[in-house]
Amino acid sequence: MLKYDAIAIGTGSAMNIVEAMLRKGNLRIAVIDKDEPGGICLTRGCIPTKNLLYPAELVRILEKSGEFGIDAKIEKINFNKVMEKMHSVINPSIGMIKKGLSSSPNIDYYQEIAEFIAEDMLQLNTATSSQVWAQKLP
Template sequence: MDKYDVVVIGGGPGGYVAAIRAAQLGGKVCVIEKGHLGGTCLNRGCIPSKAIITSMKLLSLIKSSSSFGIDVQGYQINFPKVISRKDEVVLKLRQGIGGLFKAKKIDLKNGDYSNRFRAA
């Protein structure tokens, strides 16, 4: 059985920052995450929605470009590419957190470990 100084439940923004700081202070750290690192904001909330919104803002600029003296003809929305770009942004950021965990030697346990806790 592994022994840790700090076990963080959840790899969202609060959890991964706490884990990194504990490791910086010399602790042996484990993070338990049942989903993907980054939590709701990174995986399903803020970041994905902003990636899609950025694409739509660009579309809006293209549509109004003639008022700036720029005529754009034949543009079209490729929604699968918009979603693919969003997925790439999320993956890159998630991998960044994973890289920090590796650099700080933080163990990541994926899954539901709720039945494996015992009192210290």
């Protein structure tokens, strides 16, 4: 069993708590997230949504431009290019967070699913089925 001072589940706003705990002292912290690091806002919420809404807004503006005497025509929408642009915005941030989590000497980062098997213990769904325990689950 792997023992920690704290376990943080998720890499979104939970990371604020992890950072505060690390400033308090030499604590060992497990950070577990089944998805890419950064939380929902970065990986599939606010930021990707806004990056996909902007091209849609441009299409709508061009479609209504005739009302203002501007003749504009959309010849093609390259959805793959729209998605590439969105990923070019979020992937660098995901990479920086992943690098920070992996390089911190006081953090063990697990990108996998975990489930509670006791009030203070989680089972990681790894090939070895490791268990992690902590006094605090912020």
